[in-house]
Amino acid sequence: MDTVTLARAFFGTSLAFHIIFATLGIGLSAMVLVTEWIHYWKKDRDYGIMAKRWTKSMAILLGVAIPSGTIVAVQLALLWPGFMRIVGQVIAVPFQIEIFAFFLEALALSIYVYGAGRLRPLYRVIAVFLVTLGATASAVLITSANTWMNTPAGFKIKPDGTIYDVDPWKAFFNPSFYEAAYHVVVSALMTGAFVIASVAAYRLLKAGSQAERSIHSKALILSLVVSVSMSFLTALSGHESAQGLHRNTPEKLAAAEGLFQTQRYAPLAIGGYVDYDKKQIIGGIEVPYLLSFLAGDRFDTVVKGLEEYPRWTWPPAYSHTLFNIMVAIGFLLLGLAAMALLVWWWRKRNGQTGWPKWLLYLLLLAGPLSILGIEFGWIFSCSGRQPWTIYHIQTTTEAATKAQYLGALFVAFVLVYLFLGALVCLVLTHYFKRNPIALEFQSNKTLGDDTHGTAH
Amino acid sequence: MVQPIEPSIAILAVWVVLYIYSLAGSIDFGASFWAMVHANQETQAGRIANRFLSPTWEVTNTILVLLVVMTIGFFPKAAYMLGNVLIVPVSIILLLITVRSAFMVFAFSVERYRKVLQIVSGLTALFIPALLISALPVTQGGFVQMIQGQAALYFGKWLTSPSIYLYILFGLSSELFLSSLFLADYARESDDDSAYEVYQRYAVLFGPITLLVAVLALYTLEPEAAWLLDRLLRYKMWYVWSIIAFLIGYVSLWWKTKDQKVGRPRVAMVFVVIQYALATFAYGAAHLPYIVYPYLTVDQAFTQINTFYSLLKVFTIGLAILLPGFVIHWRLFMKDKRYLEGEKT
Numbered sequence: 001m002d003t004v005t006l007a008r009a010f011f012g013t014s015l016a017f018h019i020i021f022a023t024l025g026i027g028l029s030a031m032v033l034v035t036e037w038i039h040y041w042k043k044d045r046d047y048g049i050m051a052k053r054w055t056k057s058m059a060i061l062l063g064v065a066i067p068s069g070t071i072v073a074v075q076l077a078l079l080w081p082g083f084m085r086i087v088g089q090v091i092a093v094p095f096q097i098e099i100f101a102f103f104l105e106a107l108a109l110s111i112y113v114y115g116a117g118r119l120r121p122l123y124r125v126i127a128v129f130l131v132t133l134g135a136t137a138s139a140v141l142i143t144s145a146n147t148w149m150n151t152p153a154g155f156k157i158k159p160d161g162t163i164y165d166v167d168p169w170k171a172f173f174n175p176s177f178y179e180a181a182y183h184v185v186v187s188a189l190m191t192g193a194f195v196i197a198s199v200a201a202y203r204l205l206k207a208g209s210q211a212e213r214s215i216h217s218k219a220l221i222l223s224l225v226v227s228v229s230m231s232f233l234t235a236l237s238g239h240e241s242a243q244g245l246h247r248n249t250p251e252k253l254a255a256a257e258g259l260f261q262t263q264r265y266a267p268l269a270i271g272g273y274v275d276y277d278k279k280q281i282i283g284g285i286e287v288p289y290l291l292s293f294l295a296g297d298r299f300d301t302v303v304k305g306l307e308e309y310p311r312w313t314w315p316p317a318y319s320h321t322l323f324n325i326m327v328a329i330g331f332l333l334l335g336l337a338a339m340a341l342l343v344w345w346w347r348k349r350n351g352q353t354g355w356p357k358w359l360l361y362l363l364l365l366a367g368p369l370s371i372l373g374i375e376f377g378w379i380f381s382c383s384g385r386q387p388w389t390i391y392h393i394q395t396t397t398e399a400a401t402k403a404q405y406l407g408a409l410f411v412a413f414v415l416v417y418l419f420l421g422a423l424v425c426l427v428l429t430h431y432f433k434r435n436p437i438a439l440e441f442q443s444n445k446t447l448g449d450d451t452h453g454t455a456h
Numbered sequence: 457m458v459q460p461i462e463p464s465i466a467i468l469a470v471w472v473v474l475y476i477y478s479l480a481g482s483i484d485f486g487a488s489f490w491a492m493v494h495a496n497q498e499t500q501a502g503r504i505a506n507r508f509l510s511p512t513w514e515v516t517n518t519i520l521v522l523l524v525v526m527t528i529g530f531f532p533k534a535a536y537m538l539g540n541v542l543i544v545p546v547s548i549i550l551l552l553i554t555v556r557s558a559f560m561v562f563a564f565s566v567e568r569y570r571k572v573l574q575i576v577s578g579l580t581a582l583f584i585p586a587l588l589i590s591a592l593p594v595t596q597g598g599f600v601q602m603i604q605g606q607a608a609l610y611f612g613k614w615l616t617s618p619s620i621y622l623y624i625l626f627g628l629s630s631e632l633f634l635s636s637l638f639l640a641d642y643a644r645e646s647d648d649d650s651a652y653e654v655y656q657r658y659a660v661l662f663g664p665i666t667l668l669v670a671v672l673a674l675y676t677l678e679p680e681a682a683w684l685l686d687r688l689l690r691y692k693m694w695y696v697w698s699i700i701a702f703l704i705g706y707v708s709l710w711w712k713t714k715d716q717k718v719g720r721p722r723v724a725m726v727f728v729v730i731q732y733a734l735a736t737f738a739y740g741a742a743h744l745p746y747i748v749y750p751y752l753t754v755d756q757a758f759t760q761i762n763t764f765y766s767l768l769k770v771f772t773i774g775l776a777i778l779l780p781g782f783v784i785h786w787r788l789f790m791k792d793k794r795y796l797e798g799e800k801t
Contacts, residue, residue, distance in 0.1 A: 056565075063561025066517055067554035073521050074550055077528055081539040088532025089760040096529055096767050099522045100774035106518050107781040110511035115788040118795070155760075168766040402606050403543045416551055420558050431565045 021065035027192015105134025198367030486635020492578025598680030
């Protein structure tokens, strides 16, 4: 591998690893917020127990989320010094604000986890609200920097690379910022809910006391309600993002759809793979007119094809596959969650209780699939921008480090990621095995009388 | 022409954050080490360290990210050069930080393997500040070569230079001194006399060692860094005051309190903070105008002026909004007796 490919693989791996934890940080804290609020409102102890146990998982995940986030932040400068030289001059503001979101999250989380027993219930809700706010704000801010790479704005550049006429806020609110930030946030909320749904389904599949089953069932219903609404919003915002591609980065949309010739009444290609040599899609289904309609709300919308652009600026051919997988997972999950709720409602109307086994088995897949969807989405967004790091301004080759020893470092980091990933799973299983939910019923304490993250 | 003031403001802001992190990071990582050392003893020393760490380590870690982000924002060309030069040491530091944080959190959750997990997090933590400070001599000259306009580290020299090892030693002893002194104060605040005595003894031991190593480090600078020593001499008085502050703080560890306890760790902590402030800012002032000698000055590395003002605005507003958060955090975990004493066994 040459240095540039190596730097891409390295940074991509770091991001792919961190994104799992960052997404769950938003999704899980939002779920804790909802349960804390229901607990405060209805005084139903079951919700208090849920909040407590989910917070514990959050605290464990955070042990990896925070250092892996630090790695990503520092590696930006280490692996992409050429890129950071422009970033520092133009789009440093979101990074700087993100630090404060990060501070907010860290402060509020410590207060919520270790100070909960000394806080009045309402303040506890506020504390966890601030955690969610901090986590969400970080995601929005980092998305701003990412969308600026896709649709750079707020500066001018001379041929020799000198930057002038900088407007940091115009860079911040660049053309694709709103729809992308919206898409990132709702998909993170969706993922948090689906992960909870999977865990609840897993627990319901195992035997347990009546009281335990009742808690898991409540958790499942709650998470399904959240995930149906959030996956619906994810689909909507995804549609808006795709329209943004049509307006701002047409070659990315063309690669995602395998469209070579600019045309009106363009068809939507589903499945198959794109062959750049033969300039066609092999094995896909074409739905006539649909792409034009989706791109511009009219069948006669002109959609640009790849041939408008020089060959070396075409995004990789697998963009189409990544895009398809992401969309497919999204719709699959939306359908699954909606169906699960319908089944539950139907059975309840007919006086049945509990959940059918087949449905629980299906729901087991929801959490992992949702995380995969996020991963494919980010890989599509970033590899679909190639060969550019900053669209039409700086190529990835110009951005990458020239340093040596990358290969050895890459191997070391991958090993640590694998090791930590496995360890985090072990720690979670170990902890919840040693502290079964039955223990929560025995203790007369209400939530917050003990600190739920300490070891002391 | 009047010299623009903006680059000076920016480097001062970066240096203030660096100073704060050097204290907070030393205390944080040192506490991990002490928690490991006192994991299985009768005293409360280990518990005190863990009680301090659990709610604070994330906040401390965020200060490090703030430092990186500020450097990139205010001095993008410095980030560019340092990124290329320091990629290997910084990557090692990142891996250590990752292992340390993860294992510390895991140790809080998995009772059965707590000891092993704590040993790993304590040992990794010990070396982080030591490696962090080894970046400083690299900016002083003699370690960076230019190959076709591209800055790179003389790796072999970095590994073998006595100057680097003295800086590392200084980082280590500072870490142990600052963290034990802080924990002594924290133990006193928690009314725990046995833990106080343990940490007071460490502070008494590592205080003079730190001072000695610091002087040695300055006198073994690489020949290329002679310019720095010349300039440091201009700030001689700052160092004299710094040593005086240290002596007052050190002696106060034997002063009697109103209720006849030996030692005033709060006084000691305050004076040591002053000691490090004087030394750090004298060093920083002497290092100017270079960020990386002799290749990059503060003015050359400075960002776009509009970006600077946006960042400054964001920085001020952000700090103002978060200040109450820091105060609440402080009161809940540093002052509240229910937290400090509540979980004694």
